[in-house]
Amino acid sequence: MDWFALKHALLSHLPVAAGLLLPWALLAAQRPGRGIRPWWTVARYLGWAGLFGTFCAFVSGLATARFLALIPPHRFLPVPPQGPGPEALLFRHALWGLGSLLVGIGATWAMNRPRKDHESLGFRALLLGLGWCAMLLVVGEGGYRLAHDSLRPPTPVAAALAPPVPKPALDSEST
Numbered sequence: 001m002d003w004f005a006l007k008h009a010l011l012s013h014l015p016v017a018a019g020l021l022l023p024w025a026l027l028a029a030q031r032p033g034r035g036i037r038p039w040w041t042v043a044r045y046l047g048w049a050g051l052f053g054t055f056c057a058f059v060s061g062l063a064t065a066r067f068l069a070l071i072p073p074h075r076f077l078p079v080p081p082q083g084p085g086p087e088a089l090l091f092r093h094a095l096w097g098l099g100s101l102l103v104g105i106g107a108t109w110a111m112n113r114p115r116k117d118h119e120s121l122g123f124r125a126l127l128l129g130l131g132w133c134a135m136l137l138v139v140g141e142g143g144y145r146l147a148h149d150s151l152r153p154p155t156p157v158a159a160a161l162a163p164p165v166p167k168p169a170l171d172s173e174s175t
Helices: 013-028 037-067 086-111 123-147
Strands: none
Touching: 013 037, 013 086, 013 123, 037 086, 037 123, 086 123
């Protein structure tokens, strides 16, 4: 279980890649007429890959948070924070991750509904798919901000704000 928990950063790349590629296939699959079926297939494969990746990233994220003691044992998601900071970012990351999993299930369902060969993928699939892609990118950006401290504003250090300590004068007799 520790191996799976420590691979959250690796597993989160697949849903972000699906979130970047899926809109193009969804838009191309909206044209009705002959020859549209290959775009259905591309959108469906990207949808299933994104859904599988989202599920694995969500489960590994929960396992990572439990492994690092960021989620108490009696809770499913992190505790809602009282103010801004990394705890608030972690809570939003977990909520957006859960929401993207749920919207991804709906989008994948809408992409896999039966259709005639000349019909487009449909407005429902387009709307849910684009919303899912936006959510995946928001979750990915939040995870990036959690993983890389360089994007957080620097916190002032008390020593940097204190006046400098004067150096003692050198006594000529002590040397």
